[in-house]
Amino acid sequence: DIQMTQSPSTLSASVGDRVTITCRASQSISRWLAWYQQRPGKAPKFLIYDASSLESGVPSRFSGSGSGTEFTLTISSLQPDDFATYYCQQYSTYSWTFGQGTKVEIK
Amino acid sequence: QVQLVESGGGVVQPGRSLRLSCAASGFTFSSYGMHWVRQAPGEGLEWVAVTSYDGSNKYYADSVKGRFTISRDISKNTLYLQMNSLRTEDTAVYYCAKGGIDGATAKVRGMDYFDYWGQGTLVTVSS
Numbered sequence: 354d355i356q357m358t359q360s361p362s363t364l365s366a367s368v369g370d371r372v373t374i375t376c377r378a379s380q381s382i383s384r385w386l387a388w389y390q391q392r393p394g395k396a397p398k399f400l401i402y403d404a405s406s407l408e409s410g411v412p413s414r415f416s417g418s419g420s421g422t423e424f425t426l427t428i429s430s431l432q433p434d435d436f437a438t439y440y441c442q443q444y445s446t447y448s449w450t451f452g453q454g455t456k457v458e459i460k
Numbered sequence: 461q462v463q464l465v466e467s468g469g470g471v472v473q474p475g476r477s478l479r480l481s482c483a484a485s486g487f488t489f490s491s492y493g494m495h496w497v498r499q500a501p502g503e504g505l506e507w508v509a510v511t512s513y514d515g516s517n518k519y520y521a522d523s524v525k526g527r528f529t530i531s532r533d534i535s536k537n538t539l540y541l542q543m544n545s546l547r548t549e550d551t552a553v554y555y556c557a558k559g560g561i562d563g564a565t566a567k568v569r570g571m572d573y574f575d576y577w578g579q580g581t582l583v584t585v586s587s
Contacts, residue, residue, distance in 0.1 A: 385571055387573040387574070389505075389574075395579075396555055396577040396579055396580055397497075397577055399560070399573070399575045399576070402573045408575065440505055442505075442507075442573065442574075444571045445571060446570035447519050447570040447571075449495070449510070449572075450507065451505040453504045
């Protein structure tokens with residue numbers, strides 16, 4: 354099974370900060386990676402697919418990059434709505450696994 | 461707009477069964493793969509099961525294989541998860557999620573992401 358590891362587990366930041374979350378796969382997954390945002394008590398929200406393609410309606414301050422085994426999610430200027438937990442997810446052949454999550458909290 | 465509404469959660473004793481439902485609307489249900497994903501209290505997300513757009517392919521996480529069965533009724537636009545031999549470690553919020561890739565492509569390539577999620581239904585397994 355492919356394991357996904359996110360870092361850091363928790364990130365303290367202020368409104369306006371640039372934030373980067375890293376996701377590493379235990380083996381190459383090409384560009385088959387998605388990112389989700391989850392606010393407390395809510396369902397996850399889909400943000401990015403194929404490592405860097407922004408889902409329609411997602412603010413452009415969110416961006417993704419990477420391929421193979423190393424990926425990043427960047428928020429260019431953190432907004433109050435962005436304080437949440439972020440998960441990466443790989444979707445290679447008939448296999449779906451999530452990272453453990455990165456909580457972005459207010460500094 | 462796409463809507464997914466789960467139901468059927470509740471409190472159940474270990475070893476018993478429960479069936480979850482997910483009513484879908486706002487898209488062509490028969491054209492997309494559908495998934496179940498769960499989240500134990502205070503924990504991260506765990507993929508549980510998938511059914512292809514036509515119901516012919518089904519895959520399960522090792523943790524539920526042989527105990528859970530995913531199915532879909534296209535006439536009712538509804539996804540199901542039959543959960544048997546429940547264990548305390550199955551306690552979680554269960555979400556249904558729509559595949560983001562068109563069903564035929566997702567089935568051939570064996571890959572998919574989740575572009576819409578329901579609000580979740582809580583399953584508590586406890587004596």
